[in-house]
Amino acid sequence: MYRYDEFDETIVRERIDQFRGQVARRLSGELTEDQFKPLRLMNGLYLQLHAYMLRVAVPYGTLSSGQLNALADIADRYDKGYGHFTTRQNIQFNWPALVDVPAILDDLAAVEMHAMQTSGNCIRNVTTDQYAGAAADEIEDPRPWCEAIRQWSTLHPEFSFLPRKFKIAVTASATDRAAVRVHDIGLQMVRDADGAAGFRVIVGGGLGRTPYIGDTLRDFLPKEHLLSYLEAILRVYNEQGRRDNMYKARIKILVNALGIDAFRNLVEEEWGRLDKHGVDLPTEETARIAAYFAPPVFNGDAGATIEGVAAAAPPHERAAFERWLKINTAPHKTPGRRIVNVSLKPIGGAPGDATSGQMRAVAHLAHRYGADEIRVTHEQNLCMPHIAVADLPAVWRALDAAGLATANIALASDIIACPGLDYCALATARSIPLAQQIATRVAAREGGEETLGELKIKISGCVNACGHHHVGNIGILGVDKRGEEFYQITLGGSAADDAAIGERVGPALPTSGVLDAVDALLDVYQARRAPGERFLDAYRRLGAEPFKEALYDHADA
Amino acid sequence: MITLTLNDGAVRAGADAPAETTFADWAAGGYGTPAHGAALVLANDLDLSSVDPRANFSLFGEIIVHVPTFKDGRAYSQVRRLREQYGFDGVVRVRGDVLRDQVQFMARVGVTAVDVADDAVGGVKESARDFSVFYQASVRQYGADRAGPIWRRRAARALAA
Amino acid sequence: MKAVTGNDLRAGGVVYLAPDGGWTPDLARAAVFEDAAADAALSAVSPRAVAHAYLIDVVVDGETVRAAGRTVRRETIRRDGPTIKTDWRDARL
Numbered sequence: 001m002y003r004y005d006e007f008d009e010t011i012v013r014e015r016i017d018q019f020r021g022q023v024a025r026r027l028s029g030e031l032t033e034d035q036f037k038p039l040r041l042m043n044g045l046y047l048q049l050h051a052y053m054l055r056v057a058v059p060y061g062t063l064s065s066g067q068l069n070a071l072a073d074i075a076d077r078y079d080k081g082y083g084h085f086t087t088r089q090n091i092q093f094n095w096p097a098l099v100d101v102p103a104i105l106d107d108l109a110a111v112e113m114h115a116m117q118t119s120g121n122c123i124r125n126v127t128t129d130q131y132a133g134a135a136a137d138e139i140e141d142p143r144p145w146c147e148a149i150r151q152w153s154t155l156h157p158e159f160s161f162l163p164r165k166f167k168i169a170v171t172a173s174a175t176d177r178a179a180v181r182v183h184d185i186g187l188q189m190v191r192d193a194d195g196a197a198g199f200r201v202i203v204g205g206g207l208g209r210t211p212y213i214g215d216t217l218r219d220f221l222p223k224e225h226l227l228s229y230l231e232a233i234l235r236v237y238n239e240q241g242r243r244d245n246m247y248k249a250r251i252k253i254l255v256n257a258l259g260i261d262a263f264r265n266l267v268e269e270e271w272g273r274l275d276k277h278g279v280d281l282p283t284e285e286t287a288r289i290a291a292y293f294a295p296p297v298f299n300g301d302a303g304a305t306i307e308g309v310a311a312a313a314p315p316h317e318r319a320a321f322e323r324w325l326k327i328n329t330a331p332h333k334t335p336g337r338r339i340v341n342v343s344l345k346p347i348g349g350a351p352g353d354a355t356s357g358q359m360r361a362v363a364h365l366a367h368r369y370g371a372d373e374i375r376v377t378h379e380q381n382l383c384m385p386h387i388a389v390a391d392l393p394a395v396w397r398a399l400d401a402a403g404l405a406t407a408n409i410a411l412a413s414d415i416i417a418c419p420g421l422d423y424c425a426l427a428t429a430r431s432i433p434l435a436q437q438i439a440t441r442v443a444a445r446e447g448g449e450e451t452l453g454e455l456k457i458k459i460s461g462c463v464n465a466c467g468h469h470h471v472g473n474i475g476i477l478g479v480d481k482r483g484e485e486f487y488q489i490t491l492g493g494s495a496a497d498d499a500a501i502g503e504r505v506g507p508a509l510p511t512s513g514v515l516d517a518v519d520a521l522l523d524v525y526q527a528r529r530a531p532g533e534r535f536l537d538a539y540r541r542l543g544a545e546p547f548k549e550a551l552y553d554h555a556d557a
Numbered sequence: 558m559i560t561l562t563l564n565d566g567a568v569r570a571g572a573d574a575p576a577e578t579t580f581a582d583w584a585a586g587g588y589g590t591p592a593h594g595a596a597l598v599l600a601n602d603l604d605l606s607s608v609d610p611r612a613n614f615s616l617f618g619e620i621i622v623h624v625p626t627f628k629d630g631r632a633y634s635q636v637r638r639l640r641e642q643y644g645f646d647g648v649v650r651v652r653g654d655v656l657r658d659q660v661q662f663m664a665r666v667g668v669t670a671v672d673v674a675d676d677a678v679g680g681v682k683e684s685a686r687d688f689s690v691f692y693q694a695s696v697r698q699y700g701a702d703r704a705g706p707i708w709r710r711r712a713a714r715a716l717a718a
Numbered sequence: 719m720k721a722v723t724g725n726d727l728r729a730g731g732v733v734y735l736a737p738d739g740g741w742t743p744d745l746a747r748a749a750v751f752e753d754a755a756a757d758a759a760l761s762a763v764s765p766r767a768v769a770h771a772y773l774i775d776v777v778v779d780g781e782t783v784r785a786a787g788r789t790v791r792r793e794t795i796r797r798d799g800p801t802i803k804t805d806w807r808d809a810r811l
Contacts (some may be wrong), residue, residue: 157665161630283709422800
């Protein structure tokens, strides 16, 4: 993974000094809260319901064991012994004191981490496929390009006071695990007719109050021009994005107002005009960055298979181990290796939370078995991308002992949920307790949730949609009705290659009604699905009607 | 209010500021030659992506951009265009709601002077030196830093090693 | 009736304006104001002590003070902390 040189380190250290000064100016009264707020947000510091919340950047979701251990130490020393992994592949601490934040930033800098631009109206942490560098179907590892974007966007002199926040996601696989169609800019690595690698550039996707699936701005951008093209898009947005209404200030609103063709003309004109030589990386710099992402050397048994290790498991463990292998691990591009997903969705737990002990357990496993690499996934789990197949039994046992081996990746209880009204100052309803109840309910269904196959349930506690409810196969939006929590259900959304915004199916339901509604939806699906058909595909084939009927008949009864 | 010049820290009293012409008035007059020493004032929402070919900014020695609230970042792109797209070589002065934490960003897109309250000069000068290294190129030599993008420094260091 | 609340600037914790002019983490001990006096109490808050001060609706219930009105759920969660059960968190590690 990328390592700081003296320049990267200096920038992070100078940013901490700057922030320490900003905190001192706030405490002395030189800065008002209105002035301090955007400054602290640009360094990831929120004020939530109960306390400050610090969002630490995990650039493109990649962590080393040492970094994860440092996060565990911060959780113990400055927080309450746990952290919360987010849909932007970052981690949040829910309880730091303002006066401690500069010291936390010092601890982060010691392991080459920071909290820059994890909030605010600037270019946020770039996200990517959690399987990057390990997936069999990728064109090339997208992370060197993510690192290039990280550096280009960090403290950008022109684009640090944008109309609104700006999120970029990158994937290099045919299978989109980074939700590139619902980002301000989505970059999908593709090859042109001559086999050269470049990017399909997608713009104007997003969730929030006004969800849009992004449009293709350019079918093929030669990869060496990535940064100058991004610069052109950002300049058009900085100048033309709306600033009169924060709810209409995202780039998706601008793209939609102008139309994709007119927007493309502006970007291409700008791109043609700007000085690319001062922005695009020369091949030496691209190679310098890429060298940090060289695939880890594998000296293990290339002939080991998961069938083999499963067959060798003791009889009393075999069924559970096989189930975990099937659901929580994925093929690696190197024979003899496997990608291991670490579920942060224990049945009844808070989605995405990990205790300091759990962080240390994963850090230890990655160090011992996993080339020192951990990834954070946008679905709020962790991932160890490089595990030798022969080590899977040991890894599984250790994860299980730490409460991290729930076999539910991409199943119904693998729920994305925002922090909701339990933590968030913007929320209108709670999310996590509902996720806990739904997970408990679906896991208890006859035959277990495995029989339901892939099913994405996503819960947001307000219209800002941090829980991605618009793109849940079953999406749930919390609303406040005269002081009571109600939940609006949408169906048929997807954040993957077949991205779609879910359809609202009827009036909002009270909490108890939501649990019964989920059961009713799953009953319809199980009764009417074709063999092997996913919930999403069954919904698309059958349409909303049978599901609506079940929902509201049930609610009326 | 006084005007602080960013590259040398010199200050100019408000009373010594030049006379001003708005872009709208200049346009209405057919982009003619301004009164000697006049400064051109650009509205914050003026689109500089393309202007009338007769608009020769270099007829002015000083251009003033306006920041209505510190959260509004349009002026940064305006200044960059003045420097890069139109080759404007004179003074670019920022007026309005500016936090001292923003001054170094401004210098890096080509701002050379900023209007500040008399008692804010020390803090602004200090913040204008917050960073010594930048990932991106700064607009030519107008800012406090004279370096190109970071990869040029890396290449130079690699060559020296 | 109203109370003044906010977050302690340095630590971030939830606090309420107390009758002695100081701040307390205990809503039951908060100063209670008639609507007209509440605005004056809010505008007198020192921004160096508390971030994001605002007024909440409360009722006086015997010896104690409770949140009331439209934001009662939010303010009850602010007073008591997250409602999430955490037994799963202690189960293994």
